[in-house]
Amino acid sequence: MTEAGRFVTFEGGEGVGKSTQLDLLAAHLRARGLEVVTTREPGGTPRAEALRKVLLSGRIAPLGTLAEAALFAAARLDHVQNLIAPALARGAFVLCDRFTDSTRAYQGARGGVAPQQLALLERAAVGALRPDLTIVLDLPPGVGMNRAAERRAARGLRADRFEAEDAVFHEGLRRAFLDIAEQEPERCCVIDAGQPVDAVARAIRQLVEARFLDAQAAAAQ
Numbered sequence: 262m263t264e265a266g267r268f269v270t271f272e273g274g275e276g277v278g279k280s281t282q283l284d285l286l287a288a289h290l291r292a293r294g295l296e297v298v299t300t301r302e303p304g305g306t307p308r309a310e311a312l313r314k315v316l317l318s319g320r321i322a323p324l325g326t327l328a329e330a331a332l333f334a335a336a337r338l339d340h341v342q343n344l345i346a347p348a349l350a351r352g353a354f355v356l357c358d359r360f361t362d363s364t365r366a367y368q369g370a371r372g373g374v375a376p377q378q379l380a381l382l383e384r385a386a387v388g389a390l391r392p393d394l395t396i397v398l399d400l401p402p403g404v405g406m407n408r409a410a411e412r413r414a415a416r417g418l419r420a421d422r423f424e425a426e427d428a429v430f431h432e433g434l435r436r437a438f439l440d441i442a443e444q445e446p447e448r449c450c451v452i453d454a455g456q457p458v459d460a461v462a463r464a465i466r467q468l469v470e471a472r473f474l475d476a477q478a479a480a481a482q
């Protein structure tokens with residue numbers, strides 16, 4: 262449930278195309294004259310971006326997955342309070358690269374943090390805020406990991422804390438995101454991310470227009 266705006270999150274494993282598709286949707290919505298705020302997790306505000314650096318460096322990993330989950334929640338609290346909630350209150354479309362489902366998948370399903378503990382952290386960080394729509398980009402993990410590795414090589418980067426996990430971890434993540442989508446079909450929509458970029462973008466545009474913009478136009482008539 263959001264305030265006046267629309268909150269759309271992009272989820273899925275590594276290299277499935279979340280940032281590519283988020284940018285394309287943002288450009289499409291801006292061309293229609295809408296205010297769009299693009300952001301990401303962990304991150305989105307200066308304090309949360311600082312926490313992102315620590316989390317992805319792997320320096321927190323020795324403290325255990327519960328500590329990591331708590332730090333993701335701390336970053337999210339700052340992000341929601343200082344960027345997401347104000348933008349939604351203004352009536353903007355907020356497009357966010359990863360949100361609470363990533364914690365459920367990475368720290369919960371794969372990291373072994375108990376659902377009750379995750380629920381407490383989630384409530385503390387986001388209160389009653391829920392995405393209006395979550396786009397789950399689905400891809401065999403091998404394909405996504407290859408895409409992510411090529412992107413890293415082009416930028417001269419090394420694998421981060423989570424990219425460095427093994428194939429079993431990434432296979433489990435894919436299942437975790439699909440399970441979340443099955444459990445919340447009204448909020449989540451799974452899209453085949455193995456299609457060419459343009460085809461994925463078209464599917465996302467159609468979904469967003471049908472969900473938010475066609476209904477708005479019909480109501481205005």
Ligand SMILES: Nc1ncnc2c1ncn2[C@@H]1O[C@H](COP(=O)(O)OP(=O)(O)OP(=O)(O)O)[C@@H](O)[C@H]1O
Nearest residue numbers: 274275276277278279280281408409412456457458
């Ligand atoms: N549909 C596609 N087909 C082929 N390549 C793609 C497709 N979508 C994105 N890519 C490429 O794959 C790489 C990863 O894409 P992107 O950064 O958008 O993924 P991501 O899900 O945001 O990754 P991460 O979670 O690792 O940050 C980029 O080099 C991008 O150009």
Ligand SMILES: Cc1cn([C@H]2C[C@H](O)[C@@H](COP(=O)(O)O)O2)c(=O)[nH]c1=O
Nearest residue numbers: 302303333359360363364367368423424
């Ligand atoms: C929000 C969130 C993220 N993660 C992990 C997932 C990714 O490996 C990184 C973020 O990197 P990206 O290139 O921006 O996708 O962090 C997580 O484990 N838990 C979370 O809640």
